Amino acid sequence: MDGGICLVCLAWYEENAEWFVWIGQVLAAPKVGTKNKMVKICCIGAGYVGGPTMAVIALKCPSIEVVVVDISVSRINAWNSDQLPIYEPGLEDVVKQCRGRNLFFSTDVEKHVAKADIVFVSVNTPTKTQGLGAGKAADLTYWESAARMVADVSTCDKIVVEKSTVPVKTAEAIERILTHNSKGINYQILSNPEFLAEGTAIQDLLHPDRVLIGGRETPGGQKAIQALKDVYAHWVPEDRIITTNLWSAELSKLAANAFLAQRISSVNAMSALCEATGADVTEVSYAVGKDTRIGPKFLNASVGFGGSCFQKDILNLVYICECNGLSEVAEYWKQVIKVNDYQKNRFVNRVVSSMFNTVSNKKIAILGFAFKKDTGDTRETPAIDVCKGLLGDKARLSIYDPQVTEDQIQRDLTMNKFDWDHPIHLQPMSPTTVKQVSVVWNAYDATKDAHGLCILTEWDEFKKLDYQRIYDNMQKPAFAFDGRNVVDADKLREIGFIVYSIGKPLDPWLKDMPAVA
Numbered sequence: 417m418d419g420g421i422c423l424v425c426l427a428w429y430e431e432n433a434e435w436f437v438w439i440g441q442v443l444a445a446p447k448v449g450t451k452n453k454m455v456k457i458c459c460i461g462a463g464y465v466g467g468p469t470m471a472v473i474a475l476k477c478p479s480i481e482v483v484v485v486d487i488s489v490s491r492i493n494a495w496n497s498d499q500l501p502i503y504e505p506g507l508e509d510v511v512k513q514c515r516g517r518n519l520f521f522s523t524d525v526e527k528h529v530a531k532a533d534i535v536f537v538s539v540n541t542p543t544k545t546q547g548l549g550a551g552k553a554a555d556l557t558y559w560e561s562a563a564r565m566v567a568d569v570s571t572c573d574k575i576v577v578e579k580s581t582v583p584v585k586t587a588e589a590i591e592r593i594l595t596h597n598s599k600g601i602n603y604q605i606l607s608n609p610e611f612l613a614e615g616t617a618i619q620d621l622l623h624p625d626r627v628l629i630g631g632r633e634t635p636g637g638q639k640a641i642q643a644l645k646d647v648y649a650h651w652v653p654e655d656r657i658i659t660t661n662l663w664s665a666e667l668s669k670l671a672a673n674a675f676l677a678q679r680i681s682s683v684n685a686m687s688a689l690c691e692a693t694g695a696d697v698t699e700v701s702y703a704v705g706k707d708t709r710i711g712p713k714f715l716n717a718s719v720g721f722g723g724s725c726f727q728k729d730i731l732n733l734v735y736i737c738e739c740n741g742l743s744e745v746a747e748y749w750k751q752v753i754k755v756n757d758y759q760k761n762r763f764v765n766r767v768v769s770s771m772f773n774t775v776s777n778k779k780i781a782i783l784g785f786a787f788k789k790d791t792g793d794t795r796e797t798p799a800i801d802v803c804k805g806l807l808g809d810k811a812r813l814s815i816y817d818p819q820v821t822e823d824q825i826q827r828d829l830t831m832n833k834f835d836w837d838h839p840i841h842l843q844p845m846s847p848t849t850v851k852q853v854s855v856v857w858n859a860y861d862a863t864k865d866a867h868g869l870c871i872l873t874e875w876d877e878f879k880k881l882d883y884q885r886i887y888d889n890m891q892k893p894a895f896a897f898d899g900r901n902v903v904d905a906d907k908l909r910e911i912g913f914i915v916y917s918i919g920k921p922l923d924p925w926l927k928d929m930p931a932v933a
C-alpha cells in the first residue's frame with residue numbers, strides 16, 4: 417500500500433518536476449530586499465568606480481546602508497577626510513551629504529562583507545604582466561582573492577555583483593569559487609558593468625544612458641536582477657535599466673569600450689591623412705558626424721586616447737578572441753591600439769623633426785599630463801608616451817598639470833608598461849626621479865625659456881592663457897604643438913608661434929621640414 421502511494425507521488429512529482437525546481441530555486445534565492453528589511457550594500461574596492469558609484473547609490477537610496485571597503489589604508493583614510501583620494505567634479509558634495517549617514521568607508525573588509533546582502537566587487541582587473549596571456553589577458557588575481565574572501569566570511573545569502581570590467585564568462589568562475597564550499601549560503605552572481613567616464617562620473621551616474629544588469633535565467637537569477645533593479649529604480653527611469661543574460665552583460669562592456677576607442681582611432685587615422693592632403697580633421701569630423709547614423713560624439717582627433725580602460729579592455733577582447741580561435745576578429749581590434757600607438761609616435765616625431773630634428777637639451781613645456789581634462793588620473797595617459805619619447809631624444813621637460821602631483825608624474829615616467837594597475841604600485845615608491853624632468857605649478861613657469869610647448873590635455877585653462885606673454889618669454893623660434901586642438905592656431909601664428917595642430921593644414925614652416933613617419 418505504502419509503495420503504491422509512493423508510486424503515485426513519484427508519477428505526480430515527475431509530471432510537475434519543472435515546477436518543483438522553480439519553487440525550490442525561488443525559495444533558495446537570496447532573501448534580499450524583502451519588505452521591512454534594510455538592504456545592506458558593501459562594495460569591495462574604493463577606487464575611481466567603487467567610491468563615486470557607491471556615493472551616488474547612498475545619495476539616492478537613503479534607506480540603504482552602503483559601506484565601501486578597501487585593503488588600502490591610505491585610500492580609505494582619504495575617503496574619510498576632506499582630501500578625497502580622487503578628483504571628480506561634484507563628488508565632494510555627494511560624499512559630504514551622505515558620509516556618516518548611510519555611506520561609510522572602512523578597511524574592515526571582512527566584517528562588512530559578512531553582513532551585506534549585496535556585495536559589489538569593484539577591484540582592479542589590470543592587464544597581466546607575466547605568464548600565460550601576459551600583455552593582453554586580464555589579471556583576475558584581485559577579483560579571485562575578493563571572491564574567496566566573500567566565500568570565507570559570508571554569514572547570510574548574497575547577491576555578488578561584478579562591477580569591475582571582466583572577461584566574458586568570469587561569472588562562471590566566480591560562481592564555482594562561491595558555491596564550492598557555500599556552507600548553505602545561497603549566492604547569485606550578477607554582471608552590472610559600469611559605464612561612467614572620468615571627469616563626468618557624477619553626472620554619468622546620476623543620469624546614466626543605461627544601467628545594464630545581467631543574471632542567470634533561473635528564477636533565483638531573475639529575483640536577484642529584480643533586487644538590483646530596485647536599487648537603481650530609486651533614480652534611474654525603468655526604460656534605461658536593461659537586463660540580459662550574464663555573458664551578454666559581461667561582453668557588452670568590452671564591446672562598448674572597443675567601439676568608443678575605435679571611433680577615436682578612426683578619426684586619428686583620418687587626422688594623419690588630413691595633414692598629408694590639406695583637409696581639416698575638425699571639418700571632416702563635423703561633416704561625418706552630421707550623419708545621424710554616425711552621430712557627432714567621440715570624434716575629436718587627439719594625440720591618442722588614454723585612461724585605464726580602453727587599451728586594457730581591447731587587449732582583453734583580443735585575448736578572448738584568440739582563445740576562441742577567432743584570429744581575424746582579434747586582428748581587427750588590435751588595429752585600434754596600433755593606430756593609437758602610431759598617433760602618439762607621430763606626435764613625438766612631429767615635435768622632433770620640426771625642431772631641426774633634435775630636441776637634445778632643449779626645454780619643452782608639457783601642458784597637461786592627465787589622460788583627459790577634469791581628472792587627476794594619469795593611468796595610460798598619452799602624456800607618458802610622449803614624454804618618454806621626448807626624453808629619449810634627450811629633451812628637458814617642464815611639466816604642468818592642474819591636478820597631477822610631481823610625485824605621480826615622476827612615478828609614471830619611471831614605471832614599466834602595465835605595472836601601474838597592480839596594487840604594489842599604489843603604495844609609495846622609492847623616490848627615483850627622472851632628472852631631465854621638472855614639475856611646476858603654472859603654465860607660465862613651465863613655458864619660461866622653453867623652445868617649444870606641447871598641449872597634451874584639453875584643460876579649459878589652456879584655452880585662456882596669455883599666449884603673447886608666453887611667447888615673449890620663450891626661446892625663438894617658439895613652437896606650439898597642440899595635441900588636443902584647443903588653441904586658436906591662427907591667433908598664435910599672428911603672435912609669432914610656429915604651430916602644429918593635430919589633423920589641420922600644416923604651417924608653411926612644418927611643410928618644409930622632412931617628412932614625418
Ligand SMILES: NC(=O)c1ccc[n+]([C@@H]2O[C@H](COP(=O)([O-])OP(=O)(O)OC[C@H]3O[C@@H](n4cnc5c(N)ncnc54)[C@H](O)[C@@H]3O)[C@@H](O)[C@H]2O)c1
Binds near residue numbers: 462464486491540
Ligand atoms: N576608472 C574608470 O573610469 C572605470 C569605469 C568603468 C569600469 N572600470 C572598471 O572598474 C574596475 C575598478 O576600476 P577603478 O578605476 O575603480 O580601479 P582602482 O584601482 O581605482 O580601484 C580598485 C581598488 O580595489 C582595491 N582592491 C584590490 N583588491 C582588493 C581586495 N581583495 N579587497 C579590497 N580591496 C581591493 C584596490 O586597493 C583599489 O583601491 C576595473 O575593472 C575597471 O576596468 C573603471
Ligand SMILES: O=c1ccn([C@@H]2O[C@H](COP(=O)(O)OP(=O)(O)O[C@H]3O[C@H](CO)[C@@H](O)[C@H](O)[C@H]3O)[C@@H](O)[C@H]2O)c(=O)[nH]1
Binds near residue numbers: 680723726
Ligand atoms: O573624441 C574623443 C573622445 C575621447 N578621447 C580620449 O579618449 C580617452 C578616454 O576618454 P573617455 O572615454 O571620455 O574617458 P574614460 O574615463 O576612459 O571612459 C571610458 O572608459 C570607461 C572605463 O571602462 C568607460 O566606463 C566609459 O564609458 C568610457 O568612455 C581620453 O584620453 C580622451 O581624451 C579622444 O581622444 N577623442
